[in-house]
Amino acid sequence: MRHPAALTAQPMNLIARLKSTGIDVKALAAPIFIVLVLAMMVLPLPAFLLDLFFTFNIAMSVVVLLVSAYTRKPLEFAAFPTVLLITTLLRLSLNVASTRKILLEGHTGPDAAGKVIDAFAHFLVGGNFAVGLVVFVILVVINFVVVTKGAGRIAEVSARFALDAMPGKQMAIDADLNAGLIGEADARKRRAELAQEAEFFGSMDGASKFVRGDAMAGILILFINIIGGLVIGMVQHGLSAGQAGENYVLLAVGDGLVAQIPSLIISIAAGLIVSRVGTGEDVGAQMIQQLFNMPRVLAITAAIMALLGLIPNMPHIPFLLMAAGAGYFAWWLDKQQKTAAAAPEELPVPEVQPGSEASWDDLEPVDMLGLEVGYRLIPLVDASQDGDLLKRIKGIRKKFAQEIGFLPPPVHIRDNLDLKPNQYRITLKGATVAEGETVSGMFLAIDPGGVTARLPGTMTTDPAFGLPAVWIDNSHKHAAQVSGYTVVDASTVAATHLNHVLQMHAAQLLGRGEVQQLLDHIGKTVGKLVEDTVPKIVPLAILHKVLQGLLLEGVHIRDLRTILETLADAGARTQDPSELVASVRVALGPAIVQQIYGYASELGVIVLEPELERVLANALGNQRPNEPIGLEPGLAEALLRNASDVTQKQEAIGQPATLLVPDAIRQPLARLFRRLAPRLRVIAHAEIPESHSIRVQAILGANS
Incomplete structure (x- = not known):
């Protein structure tokens, strides 16, 4: 052994x-x-195994209900549609197995199909099959008409809304990604969650039919058991009608109740999953916080219960007890809220040292980059009040460093009582470069074009890009996303504006200190290149001007190795920053083209009308870098007007506005368009890689 x-x-x-x-x-x-579940439909099971499986079915339904109650958002229980199918299949298999047992051995006594069915038939309904039938019908009505139908309708509407809102939510993810608020991995994760959400509610819409079919099958199985049992009992086993009814009908009712109660529990779980709105809390915490959070409501309820309890012939004790309990709870809750809302502790007043002399320590340096906020926006930058703007700013600086090529200075945040309550101000070297307003607790619905409905709220414009927008509350957020708006919260509005300002003023943010840090960083990998180039061939001041010149024209400086190699070659023949910038741009041509066009092999460009190109070449061909642009005023005005029109047409068809010009006049034209037509990029013929082809989409000057 x-x-x-x-x-x-x-x-x-x-x-x-x-x-x-x-x-x-x-x-x-x-x-x-x-x-194994399918095998139960075919193989005969002993009564003990039936009891065990029925008990397992009840336990499984309770587990599913509790998991649904503690789930904070539907996707945490993404397997629920499959669980719904499997539990429904389990109940039907048990119905088939128990039906076989009832019809074969029902004449032997009430425990022919096991102790569980016998207990439900006798204990729950007192052995009265008429009462059992009524209870069974009531359970079916509750399950089929109330719970299942409502959950199915919610799942259907949620699936449709999830699909309709998907484009708007994807645009919001792209906006957060472009603003540097999230990384590429977080964006992929959020897009996957969107797809899973749509698939989940679509599956729930179909899975609700399982429960409806299960309820109908339970009714049919009950009547089949009753009719079949009476016929078999009286014809095959010679029982009287009363004995056959007592045995078979009671067993059939017990079998129906054993299956219908877990079915009702599973239906309630389905209703909990699809009917809740995710707030990061389970159902219990959400209900307690929102339902029993108003002392006034509880006090009025207590008064109404007390009045009902004082009416003659009413049961006074239950009503008065309920009134006393609600009144005490209202008093206790009001006391707790008043305690929590008490004034915070006063901050200690710093002691002033009498007679202290002024010193150099009193001189505060000017902040390189600052963000000033009104008093209502302080919660956005206060981590103790769950403000997430600080975290978003960290993400913006990280994304800026990855894309542009250097780490911007820290953002110094302070409150400013001179600003409007909801206003913020972005400063650069102490000077204001941008202002905007954002409303804490509200959402900004931005119209990207093509929205299908108007929203109630305060009309405004997006502070970063000037798009039409409207401030809405949380109740209209879903409708805005369905209508095609890009919906962002208050922190995202300020963070996106700050990111836009950083991109526009990248050249001013790059100081000598940042250039030296760049050299120290790249020197860890190509130290010999740095040592031979700076300052032997190109001084640090010239390198600083070259990098600033690239940033002024929107060229990223991530590839510092190529920049240094080009300067090492070109610096031997010239120290003119503008000429060095032109040489570096040719070396960075593939990166510049990819920055504008992505991975397209054919480049749609704007070109100059030949006669206009000849005139500009004669006027600007010998232009010195720092000299004013010598163009006749009428020609310059017509050129800028035509450039603005062509730029708008290119952007309207979803194409980048890029002007391709000869190398000799690229730099003066870029300076001319930088202020008055900033969205028009100017590139030279030498900057186009040989692997790319060119397609002329518009001619600048054709109508001027």
């Missing part, structure tokens, strides 16, 4: 062997369980 420990170790050894062969035990669990 084997030792018990050896017998216990056998299943563990089997699992270990399966794992050693590369078989995933968890992956086999679901197929094996489904096969």
Whole structure:
């Protein structure tokens, strides 16, 4: 005889062997369980196994209900539609197995189909099959008409709204990604969650039909058991009508109740999953916080209960007890809220040292980059009040460094009582470069073009890009996303504006200190290149001007190695920053083209009308870098007007506005368009890689 420990170790050894062969035990669990469930429909089961499986069915339904109650958002229980199908299949298989047992052995007594059915038939309905039938019908009505129908309707509407709102939500993800608020991994994760949400509600819409079909099947199985049992009992076993009814009808009712109660529990779980609005809390915490959070409501309820309890012939004790409980709870809750809302502790007043002399320590340096906020926006930058703007600013600086090529200075944040309550101001070297307003607790619905509805709220414009927008509250957020608006919160508005300002003033943010830090950083990998180039060939001041010149024209300086190699070659023949910038731009041509066009191999460009190109070449060909642009005023005005029109037409068809010009006049034209037509990029012929082809989409000057 084997030792018990050896017998216990056998299943563990089997699992270990399966794992050693590369078989995933968890992956086999679901197929094996489904096969066993289907086998119950075919194979006869003893009464003990029926009791065990019925008990397992009830326990499983309770587990599903509790998981649904503690789930904070539907996607945390994404397997629910599949669980719904499997539990429905389990109940139907048990119905088939118990029906076989009832019809075969129902004449032997009330426990022919096991103790569980017998207990439900006698204990729950007192052995009265008429009462059992009524209770069963009521449970079916509750399940089929109320719970299942409502959950199915919610799932259907949620699936449609999830699909309709997907474009707006994806645009919001892209906006956060472009603003540097999230990384590429977070963007992929949020897009995957959007797809999963749509798939989940679509699956729930179909899975609700399982529950409806299960309820109908329960009714049919009940009547089949009753009719079949009466016929078999009286015809085959010679029982009287009363005996057959007492045995078979009671067993059929017990069997129906055993299956219908878990079905109702599963339906309630489905309703909890699809009907809740995610707030990061489970159902219990959400209900307590929102339902029992108003002392006034509880006090009025207590008064109404007390009045009802004082009416003659009413049961006074229950009503008065309920009134007393609600009144006490209202008093206690009001006391707690007043305590929480008490004034915070006063900050200690710093002691002023009498007679202290002024010193150089009193001189505060000017902030390189600052953000001033009105008093209502302080919660956005206060981590103790769950303000997330600080975290977003960190993400913006990180994304800026990854894209542009250097780390911007820290953002110094302070409150400014001179500003409007909801106003903020962005400063650069102490000077204001941008202002805007954002409303804490509200959402900004931005119209990207093509929205399908108007929203109630305060009309405004997006402070970063000037798009039409409207401030809405949380109740209109979903409708705005469905209508095609890009919906962002108050922190995102300020963070996006700050990111836009950083992009526009990148050249001013790059100081000598940042250039030296760049050299120290790249020197860790190409130290010899840095040592031979700066300052032997190109002084640090010239390198600083070259990098600023690139940033002024929107060229990223991430590829500092190529920049230094080009300067090492070109610096031997000239120290003119403008000429060095032109040489570096040719070397960075592939990166510049990719920055504008992405990975397209054919480039749609704007070109100059030949006669205009000849005139500009004669006027600007010998233009010195720092000299005023010598163009006749009428020609310059017509050129800028035509450039603005062509730029708008290119952007309207979704194409970048890029002007391709000869190398000799690229720099003066870029300076001319930088202020008055900033969205028009100017590139030279030498900057186009040989691997790319050119397609002329517009001619500048054709109508001037």
